[in-house]
Amino acid sequence: MWQRNLLFVGLVGGGLLILVSQLIPAREPRPSTDWDRAAYSDASFRDVVDRVDRSFRQHWQANGIEPAGPATDLTIARRLSLGLMGTIPSLEEIRQFEWQAPEDRLPWWIDHLLQDRRFDDYFAERLARAFVGTEDGPFLLYRRRRFVTWLSEQLANKVPYDHIVRELITAQGIWTDRPAGNFLTVTSQQNKNNQPDPIRLAGRVTRAFLGLRLDCAECHNHPYAPWKQSDFQGLAAFFSQTHLGLIGLYDDDKGEFEAKDRRSEEKRVVPPQVPFAPELLPAEGTRRERLAAWVTDARNPYFARAAVNRVWALLLGRPLVDPVDNLETDADLPAALQILADDFAAHGFDLRRLIRVIASTEVFRLDSAADRDTSEEEEKAWAVFPLTRLRPEQVIGGLIQSSSLRTINSDSHIVTRLVKFFQTNDFVKRYGDSGEDDFSGRGGTIPQRLLLMNGELVRERIKSDPFNATARIGLLTRDNDLAVEVAYLAVLTRRPTPEEADHFRRCLDSKSENRNQQIEDLYWALINSTEFSWNH
Numbered sequence: 389m390w391q392r393n394l395l396f397v398g399l400v401g402g403g404l405l406i407l408v409s410q411l412i413p414a415r416e417p418r419p420s421t422d423w424d425r426a427a428y429s430d431a432s433f434r435d436v437v438d439r440v441d442r443s444f445r446q447h448w449q450a451n452g453i454e455p456a457g458p459a460t461d462l463t464i465a466r467r468l469s470l471g472l473m474g475t476i477p478s479l480e481e482i483r484q485f486e487w488q489a490p491e492d493r494l495p496w497w498i499d500h501l502l503q504d505r506r507f508d509d510y511f512a513e514r515l516a517r518a519f520v521g522t523e524d525g526p527f528l529l530y531r532r533r534r535f536v537t538w539l540s541e542q543l544a545n546k547v548p549y550d551h552i553v554r555e556l557i558t559a560q561g562i563w564t565d566r567p568a569g570n571f572l573t574v575t576s577q578q579n580k581n582n583q584p585d586p587i588r589l590a591g592r593v594t595r596a597f598l599g600l601r602l603d604c605a606e607c608h609n610h611p612y613a614p615w616k617q618s619d620f621q622g623l624a625a626f627f628s629q630t631h632l633g634l635i636g637l638y639d640d641d642k643g644e645f646e647a648k649d650r651r652s653e654e655k656r657v658v659p660p661q662v663p664f665a666p667e668l669l670p671a672e673g674t675r676r677e678r679l680a681a682w683v684t685d686a687r688n689p690y691f692a693r694a695a696v697n698r699v700w701a702l703l704l705g706r707p708l709v710d711p712v713d714n715l716e717t718d719a720d721l722p723a724a725l726q727i728l729a730d731d732f733a734a735h736g737f738d739l740r741r742l743i744r745v746i747a748s749t750e751v752f753r754l755d756s757a758a759d760r761d762t763s764e765e766e767e768k769a770w771a772v773f774p775l776t777r778l779r780p781e782q783v784i785g786g787l788i789q790s791s792s793l794r795t796i797n798s799d800s801h802i803v804t805r806l807v808k809f810f811q812t813n814d815f816v817k818r819y820g821d822s823g824e825d826d827f828s829g830r831g832g833t834i835p836q837r838l839l840l841m842n843g844e845l846v847r848e849r850i851k852s853d854p855f856n857a858t859a860r861i862g863l864l865t866r867d868n869d870l871a872v873e874v875a876y877l878a879v880l881t882r883r884p885t886p887e888e889a890d891h892f893r894r895c896l897d898s899k900s901e902n903r904n905q906q907i908e909d910l911y912w913a914l915i916n917s918t919e920f921s922w923n924h
Contacts, residue, residue, distance in 0.1 A: 421484075423499035425492070433745065436731040441750045443723035448771055455750075455771040456758040461490070463924065464753055465497050466881035470778065470923050471703040472743070473506040475785030478795040479857075479878045498747050502740050505544065505798040511739075512540035513781075514702055517826055518596045518713075519556065525574040529582055529632070531564055532574075538567030549695055549737040550684035553597050557680035562636035569637045576632060584637075586627035586645055590620060597683050599694030599715035602663065615663055615716070621647050622661030626679040639674045665689070684737075690715060692729035696742065700728070701827050703746055705776030705923055712827055724751075756924035776923045777832060779822060783840075783921060784815040790879040790915065791849035793857050815845055832921065840916055850911040852904040858911050862904040868896040871907060879914040 427433060448455055459467075465485055469477050477485065481500075488496050501507050516536045525532060542552050556571040563569035575585040575592070594602040602620045625645035631638055646655045660675050662668075668685045670678050684691055693715055701707035708725045709715055732742050746752055756773040766772060778786070788808050789796055796804060819836055840846055852859040857878055865871040872892045876884045884892065896906050914920060 421496070421500040421503055423496045425495065427744070428495045428748065432731075433741075433748075436727060436745055437748045439727050440724045440745070443727060444749075444751055444770055447723075447769060451765070451769065453766050453769050453771045454758075455766075456755040456762070456773070458750075458753055459755040459773065460882070461485075461493050462881050463755070464494060467752075467773070467923050468494075468497060468501060468703075468747060469881075470782050470786070471705075472501045472511065473504065473785070474510040474779070474781050475506070475789045475796075476879075476881055478789055479793040479874065480795050482877050482881065494747075494753075498744055502743065505540075508540040508543040509536075510781075511702070512536050512543055514826065515539060515698075518698065519592070520571055520574045522821065523574070525570075526576045526578065526582065529563065529573045529576045530570055531567070532570065534564060534567045535570035543739070546738075546740065549732075549739050550686075550691070551737075553684050553691075554680040557593065557683065558674075558676045560637045560639070566636070572627075572630065572637055573632065583632055584627060584630050586624040586630075589627045590624040593679075593683065594620075594623065595713040597694060598688075598690040599697055599709075599713050600690060601714050601716070618658070619661075619663035621645065621658040623663065623679070625658050625660040626675040628660075629675055639676060686733040686737075692733040692737070693721075693725055695737070695739075696725060696728040696732055699739065699742055700725075700746055703743065704752065705774050706827055710827070724749075773924065778921050778923055779826075780816040780819040781812065782923075783819065784812050784845075786879075786920065787815075787840075787846065787849055787915060788812070790911075791856050791858075793860055793874075793878060811845055815839075815843075818843075837916075840921075846912070846915060850908050850915070852908060858907045859904060862907045868893045871896060872910070875907065875910050875914060879911065880917070880919055 444455075447453075462482070462485075465477055465482075469475060484500075485493055485497055513536055516532070516539055519539075520532065520535060524530070539552070542555075555568045559566055559569035559572060561569060563573045571592075572584045572589065575588040576582045577585050590602070594600045600615075602615050602623065628645035629639050629641060629643045631640065631643070644657045645660075647658050648655050660679070662679075662682055665682070665685075665688060668687055669682045672678075673681070682688065686692070694713075697707045697709055697715065698712055701712050708722050715721070728742065728745065731745065732738070735741050751770045752773070754771070754773045756775050758772060762772050767774065788811065794800075796808060798805070818839055820833070849856065850858055852862065854860075857875075861871050861874050865874060869889060872889050873883055875892075876882060876888070883889075892910055895910065897903055
C-alpha cells in the first residue's frame with residue numbers, strides 16, 4: 389500500500405515540477421539558435437558598416453549636429469523584433485538574449501530572428517503590400533494569401549531578391565499553381581475579358597521595384613521629373629502580349645500597346661522601350677523576360693536603391709528617401725543609400741545580409757531620445773532613432789506575445805497558432821489597417837485607444853487564466869519586485885526604473901486574495917501606456 393502511495397506522490401510531484409517548468413521560463417536558458425559569428429567580423433561586412441557610419445558622421449559634423457547616445461540592448465532587440473517579425477520578444481527570448489555575452493547579444497539576436505519562420509511570414513506580408521497592394525483583387529483570378537505564402541517560402545529558402553522580382557514579372561501558368569502569377573492577375577480587367585492591365589503593371593513595376601513614379605506620366609509628361617508620357621507607355625508595352633487563358637498566363641506575339649492622342653483621338657502603336665539605360669535591355673527573349681532582366685540588372689541605378697530604401701524603412705519606420713517609392717528627387721541622395729545599394733548588388737541581392745548591415749549601423753542603434761530637445765533638422769539627419777507609431781499587426785502581435793511568457797511561434801501548439809491568427813485578423817479589422825501606405829506616419833485615433841482600453845481581446849489576454857502570463861506571474865513570483873520586473877520585461881521589453889518599481893511594488897500585496905487582479909491591473913496599465921504603442 390505504501391508503495392502505491394509513494395508512487396502517487398511521486399507522479400503528482402513530478403507533474404507539478406513539469407507544470408512549473410512550463411509556466412515560466414528559466415532565468416538563464418541556454419539559447420538553441422546557432423549564429424555565424426564570423427559573418428559580423430568579415431572584412432567586407434565591417435567595411436560597409438563603417439562607411440555607412442562615416443557618411444552620417446560626416447553629415448552631422450558638417451552641420452554641427454550631436455547625435456543621441458546609444459540605445460540599450462533590450463531597446464534595440466525590441467525594435468528589431470517589431471521590424472522583422474511584427475511582435476515583441478517573449479520573456480523566454482529575453483532570457484536567452486541576456487544569456488549571451490554582451491558583445492554577442494545583438495548579432496545573435498539578428499540571426500535568431502532571421503532564422504525564425506515568423507520573419508519570413510511577416511516580411512513577406514510587408515513586401516506584398518508594395519508588390520500587389522492590399523486589395524482582394526478580381527474574383528477567382530487572384531489569390532493574395534497564396535501569393536504571400538509563396539513569397540514567404542522564397543524568403544525562407546533564401547532566394548535572392550532579384551530572382552524573386554524576375555519571377556514576378558515573368559510568371560506564367562495558373563496563378564494558384566504558380567503563385568508569382570498573382571502579381572499579374574491582380575490587375576485583370578473584367579471589362580477586357582479579364583486580361584492583365586499593362587498600365588497598372590507598368591506603374592506597379594516602377595514603383596515597387598525601381599522606386600520611381602513613372603505612372604505620374606501616364607496622361608502627360610511628368611511635371612517634376614524627366615520622365616515623359618512616351619516613357620511610361622513604352623514600359624506598359626512590355627505587357628501588351630501577356631494574356632490570360634485556359635492555361636493561365638502566357639505570352640505570344642499577338643497584341644500591341646496602343647495609345648490614343650488626346651487631341652486627334654487617333655491611336656498609335658507604342659513599341660516597348662525603357663526610359664533609361666537602354667544598353668541594359670537584352671535583345672532576346674519575350675517582352676517580359678527582357679523587361680525583367682533590365683529591371684533587375686545590377687547596373688540598373690534604381691533597382692538596388694529602391695530595395696534598400698524600402699528595407700531601411702521597414703526596420704527604422706521611415707525611408708532614407710521619402711516617399712519610399714519616389715527616388716527621382718531633386719535633393720542629393722543620402723550617401724548611405726548608394727553605399728548600401730552597391731553592397732546589396734555586389735553580394736547577389738541577399739536580403740538577409742542587407743538587414744544585418746542596416747541593423748549593425750550606428751544610426752539603427754541610436755537612442756530615440758537625447759539629453760536635450762531635438763530639432764526637426766536633427767531628426768531628418770538621423771541623429772536620433774525615429775519614433776514611429778506601431779502598425780496594427782505590430783500592436784496585436786505585441787499584445788498576444790506579452791500575454792505568454794513563452795515564445796509564440798511556428799513551434800507553438802496548433803490551437804495557439806489558430807487563436808492568434810483569428811484574433812489578429814479581427815483586431816486589425818477593428819483597429820484599422822493602414823493599407824499600402826506603410827510609412828504614412830498617421831496619428832492614433834480615439835477608437836483605437838478605446839479598443840486597447842476596453843476591448844474584449846485585451847481583457848481575454850490579461851485575465852488570470854492559467855494559460856496567460858498574469859496568472860503565471862502571480863503563481864510563481866510571490867516576490868513583488870520580481871513580479872513587477874517580469875511584467876515590464878514581458879510587455880515593454882525593459883526593466884522598470886527605480887521609481888516605477890517602487891510604485892508598483894506598493895500596489896501589489898503578496899498576501900492578498902486579490903493579488904492576481906492587481907497583476908492584471910499592472911498589465912493593463914503597461915499595455916495602455918504610450919510606450920507600448922510606439923517603436924523607439
